[in-house]
Amino acid sequence: AQRVTQPEKLLSVFKGAPVELKCNYSYSGSPELFWYVQYSRQRLQLLLRHISRESIKGFTADLNKGETSFHLKKPFAQEEDSAMYYCALNGGTSYGKLTFGQGTILTVHP
């Protein structure tokens, strides 16, 4: 069975502070991990995926297979980063069944 856990429902930081959104997963094989973001009144959209190892909007995430984690990080948070963030796992098939965490609401205060 595959599971994604985001331990923090709410996370508040001040503008310019570092931010880390935690994600832990449970899966026996080699997972694909994603971060999705949902800004206010917008649809869910892909932020980044671990395979590409890219940085989007200053966010990065490293897959740590030993700790089964895929935490999302940004060194300097901006107010426009305030949103709901979901970590998601694709259990290694090509069929694309995504298992989502419960999400973390990030609020960046001015």
Added chain:
Amino acid sequence: DAGVTQSPTHLIKTRGQQVTLRCSPKSGHDTVSWYQQALGQGPQFIFQYYEEEERQRGNFPDRFSGHQFPNYSSELNVNALLLGDSALYLCASSAQGGYGYTFGSGTRLTVV
């Protein structure tokens, strides 16, 4: 490109009724997945359609069924609605061999 289009936006149904939700995938995408998102929860996978067949299914009862048409659009049908079926229903499309899934804005279903 309009991306993924879902209709209707909102829907109110009575317990026991049946409902049909519709989804048009993003241009170039041939695979459609449906998710249920209850309030305060992450989306939960219902099923996925490819080549007009259900390819994978999540942990949902048979009251949930679907269909994919030759133009890749899809329908989600829910029979014998329960109060607990009230949720946001999301459609996501993708292309075979591609990464990433494009989500629609969802249909908000309220069962009273």
